[in-house]
Amino acid sequence: MICSRAPAKVILFGEHFVVKGKPAIATAVDLYAETCIEESEDYIVESKQLGLKFSIFGTSIPPSLLQFRKAAELVMNLAGSTRGFHAVVDSEIPVAAGMGSSASTIVSFIHALLSFYGFKPELSLVNKMAFEAEKIVHGKPSGIDNIVATYGGTLYYKKGQIERLDVKWPRSLSIVVVDTGVKRSTKSIVREVLDLYEAHPSIMSKLYDVAEELVNEARRRLVEGDFTSLGQLININQGLLSAIGVSSREIEEIVYRLRSLGAIGSKLSGAGRGGVVYGVFTDLNKDLLKKVYRNYTVYLVKPINEGVHHRIL
Template sequence: MLGLNLTKEKIFQLAYESERVIHGTPSGIDPAISTYGGVVLYRRNEGVRPLQVKTDIPIVVGETGFERSTGDMVAKVRKLRDTYPSLIDPIIRIGGLIVKEALHALEEGDLKVLGDLMNIDHGLLSAVGVSSCTIEKLVYMARQAGALGAKLTGAGGGGCIIALTEKDNIWKVKKAMQNAGWKAFAASRAREGVRIESNYT
């Protein structure tokens, strides 16, 4: 890229710093997954850990049609935590436990457990105030159509939801959201991540 021969680690660092300029408090997961591709475990203080997951992970994405400010959502949760630390801190710790259980489910290829964990995680995110009426409608619509699990993604407040489903149920989950007037599409993981398609140097 530009003849610089950048490693993926360096590309991720540059992308993360660029994202910080845009909204100040990024998690880093977007540049991490875009750079490395596949399935990754990412923690801001630990970096990126690519995972070897052999099982297909069929996902349907539903769009709320509403934009939201990541900074506003982060500030909202921070204010709630400052007001009720004895209640919110345990929720955050449970979120960490869910990540550990989800990692194990991915390694075992257990989509049923992964879906259950997504549902639990969504409940926690809703509890700290980053869901919305539209998000809840999409989440429950996906579940009623047979999704194994569904949750908001990103900062919440708007944006998208993701629904985990079995392969033969992708169409039903997608059509349930589309028939109700929302945009939805099936997604699959990109195994490669960032790459150079043309080199003009």
């Protein structure tokens, strides 16, 4: 049996704006999706998290999981093999919440499947295949989710170019991720934001330019280790996301609750309108988090440097 796992991500800065070529910064965090593969007569994917089991090339595959078929086709065409497999996929990453669950899952699947067919899973190939598979679900993804799941670390991303940032995250720093429990379609929200841009191009283009300047400033502050300024920039970024219509009353309530508990900065992460909100704490009082736990699922995570990798059994 071959097992691969890939990390979740938190977009620290720049979501939505990347679709128009602006930069973003994201970091891998220590929540994982994992795929374990063994030989079989059929081509089966079993999702423990979703409670589903289906044949990749059968008619019963849910439309939301068609990326597995695309990924399998890409790997099998490269391998020139029709050897059957049974892939068991499990994940501790919340689904449709802005932490890249779909990308992390498909990255782990491709990494394991390449190994199953005898390839050394080069990260650039894994990333390329994952991006193609993600298009099936998300239409026009930015690519940042699969990049973070593949490479790990804290990454500056612009127009497909990746810069790995040398960030010395303090040991005392924690990221608190709050899942609103509200599921939403990334594809439809991205489309609505683009429609808003087309309706008000002169105004929206200025907001996008401000977002670019903010991300570039955040990159500098991260590398310098200026986390006080980083928190201020996170809060400004939340304001920009609210301006383009992807925040919500519930998100704003969580954002301000985290700040009242001592977060140096807090904002939504991902498509918005639900999903997750994160807060960065440099000195976290875990007892205070009970005030958040009452109503939401909360994850306490750390930034990590490693991307997709084999898990030794």
